[in-house]
Amino acid sequence: MSTEKTDISQELLELVAREGMVDLSDITPESRLEDLDIQSADFVMILMALEEEYGVYISVDNELSNVQTVQDLLTLAETKIQESKKDADA
Numbered sequence: 001m002s003t004e005k006t007d008i009s010q011e012l013l014e015l016v017a018r019e020g021m022v023d024l025s026d027i028t029p030e031s032r033l034e035d036l037d038i039q040s041a042d043f044v045m046i047l048m049a050l051e052e053e054y055g056v057y058i059s060v061d062n063e064l065s066n067v068q069t070v071q072d073l074l075t076l077a078e079t080k081i082q083e084s085k086k087d088a089d090a
Contacts, residue, residue: 008081012074015053019045029071036070046073056080 017024020038027036033043047058058064058080067073 008078009074011053012050012077013070015049016046016070016073019049027070029069029074031070032068033070033073034068050077050080054081054084056084 013027014024016022016038017027020033020036020042022036022038038046043064044060047060051057054077056077058076063076067076
């Protein structure tokens, strides 16, 4: 795994912890979002922070329907960030 990808994963974990008001030490990639007690309002804050910090938009209605774990969210966010970088480089 590249260092850049590892850095982004860690930054995203920290963002989820901060915006979801969850202790970072309680979050693992396998953690289910509902088990972390991340409510829909917290989820919106996470998505807004992603958009603000990384310039990526994630649709709550479409793209989040299959997101159940922290890893699902990280994968989706990382994919969006990579697509955004490709678009910026094009």
